[in-house]
Amino acid sequence: MASVNRFIQFNNETIDTKLLHQMEMLAGALADAPYLKVTTRKLIEFRPSEASxxxxxxxxxxxxxxxxxxxxxxxxxxxxxxxxxxxxKAWLRFKGAAAELPNLKEQLLLCAEEFRLIEKISKERPGTAQAFTIRESVYVDYHWDQYRQNRQKGFLADAFLNAAFLRLRGEEVPDSEAFEPLFFLWTALFDARSTADSAAVVERVLPRLEYMLESDTVHTYYTFGETADKAPPYRYHEGIEPEEESREEEIETIEEWFQSWHRETEISEAPAMEYELERGDSSYAEGGREDEGSGDIQQTAKGDSRGDHQEDNDATDQRMDSEPKKAAGKFGAANDGVVYTEKRIEASKDQRAVIEGWRRKQAPYVRALLRELKKRMTQRRQDVRHNLNAGRLSRNLLPLLIEERPKPFYRKTAPSKELDAVFSLLIDGSASMIDKLDETKQAVLLFHDVLRGLNVPHDIVLFYEDAYEASDAAQPNYFEWMHKLEDGSRDHAEEIVSMEAHEDNRDGFAIRWMTDRINKRPEKHRFMLVFSDGEPSAYNYAENGVVDTANAVSEAKKQGIEVLHLFLSSEPTTDEQAAFYRMMYGNKSVSADSLEQFVEQTLRLLKRTLHLVIQSG
Incomplete structure (x- = not known):
């Protein structure tokens, strides 16, 4: 996990996830493409293979x-x-023609198209005028500065591109007498109505530029992104006949280009998944199948017994959960390549003395909190509120006769004996947690003991990504269970003490995975606690990991799940770090400024959330 407080301050870039999410929603609405993602790069560009x-x-x-x-x-x-x-089509024809200055050629067309499209959008959508006015003002200053530098350094191709931009904005460019005949041709762009018209203007200018200039551009001011002739991959698998003819189509717009990628991805994934489900095959399962007969369906069941058969259930649980599963678009586009495995953590049997020591130290806090909460629950069941405008009608109806505004109703609060709540605890299992493991284990043990004491169902899961096995093809992620909702009040202290630090952390994926699990629960109050010590860090999950995590938190909240975050740090938390985590988790992020505060902050989070459950019971 990368630290938020990096050594090189100017590399300590954070992105406004809310702003980027707004841009993504706007882009999807304007393009009528809900699947469209927005990322940040050096220049604006198109990446259909990533749908972004x-x-x-x-x-x-x-x-x-x-x-x-x-x-x-x-x-x-x-x-x-x-x-x-x-x-x-016009762009591909233009690119396909031979040229001595290919970089300048492409950048000139993109410069011309930007000018044409800004004019077109401004007329069709007057509300965009302010943004474009500010854009033009900033870019004019920028190209003036670049023009002076490029002239001074002798980068004439770059200087011409800067001057071409400025002339389209009505700027008079000094020391450009040699380019004046070209600018006369260049201004024909004011009449361009299509990409082909812009390409024709550039093609008239280019031969003279190739005669005048000895070298191509050094800098890149415009880029298109992925090559437009790059076709979406067609994925074959056993049982599906290729239909090449159906894939041949004329693509004229970027919208059609993106749709072809999006459609091909959906089509190629759907039958493959269906085929695997029908056959029961999995390329990730260990050992594979010996023959067709071994794939017969077997009836299995798992009980909730707390008796002698629980160990058998755990063994069954281990076998059922050990087979990797594909995310396949279910947990956010940034996690499409994830392959995840759910399994029980292997408990260490020689930690009883450590567990007893920690529990002795925590016992006063646990007893006090349980006593306070149970007292509040008892009061909540017994309290009767009189003189209300609505509720049950009181036997004392005298106020109806003697009072001007009588309130003859009462209400007796009688919630269920058990709290109608469910908790889940996600623990960052990245390598940077190694120096905080003991304190984290103690905090998790406290969490476990308090909820067991109240008979509240809860999950405790360690999540991490295998950095050494991650690749473009697949990113293996693991969820190691210490305690499951189905386990009831069983004691899993040994499993908690057995947790270890691993490699990377894909927070947004873990939050979405847990959200999917909690959504199946019937409880009224649902809470998710995330213990982490830094920002998301995994394969191809740097800046987009921050956005993905923020979106995952937002999605969970919309589904009625309260997401709380505890930032674990061995040093005092800086304002920058606090702002960074508020950006991802909102105002539900708190920090432990020292290792000693982990347990204290966990206790505070539990106390606050459980009080809310009792009050609204």
């Missing part, structure tokens, strides 16, 4: 108004401009 468009980090570290409007202008350009009004 990228807005530019050019707008970072600027005043908030400029930053927000800059991102908005990128989204408008990508999803309301290029999406339907940029012609792929």
């Amino acid at each position: 468009v990228s807005i530019s980090v050019f707008w970072r570290h600027r005043p908030k108004t400029i930053e927000r409007n800059g991102y908005l202008s990128d989204v408008y350009l990508l999803s309301a401009g290029y999406w339907r009004h940029f012609n792929i």
